[in-house]
Amino acid sequence: MTRSEGPRRTLPASPFIRRAAPAPEQYVVGDRVSHDKHGLGRVVAVEDDASVIVDFGTTHRRIATPFTAMTKL
Numbered sequence: 001m002t003r004s005e006g007p008r009r010t011l012p013a014s015p016f017i018r019r020a021a022p023a024p025e026q027y028v029v030g031d032r033v034s035h036d037k038h039g040l041g042r043v044v045a046v047e048d049d050a051s052v053i054v055d056f057g058t059t060h061r062r063i064a065t066p067f068t069a070m071t072k073l
Contacts, residue, residue, distance in 0.1 A: 025067050027052045035061075036069040 010017055027033070031043040033054060041056040051064040063070055 024049075024065055025070075025072060027067075027072065032073040033070050034073055035063070040073075 026049070027043050027046055029043055029046060033041050033043060035041060035054070035056070038054070038056045038059075038061060041054040041061075043052050044055045044060065045053040047053070047062075049065070051062050052067075053060055053062050054070075
């Protein structure tokens with residue numbers, strides 16, 4: 001059996017394709033957010049794009065990057 005000399009084709013949905021990681025979400029003071037554990041809140045401070053402080057009503061929490069459990073509303 002002979003081998004083709006052309007480049008190998010990859011399928012677009014292949015799990016072996018290396019894709020660039022999505023850019024982390026950027027938050028600003030006043031953004032409304034939803035957190036999987038803490039619920040609804042509002043960003044009250046941003047610290048060097050490494051963490052944000054969120055007011056969840058009864059408590060303030062520092063959430064560090066990556067913000068996988070938090071989404072902007």
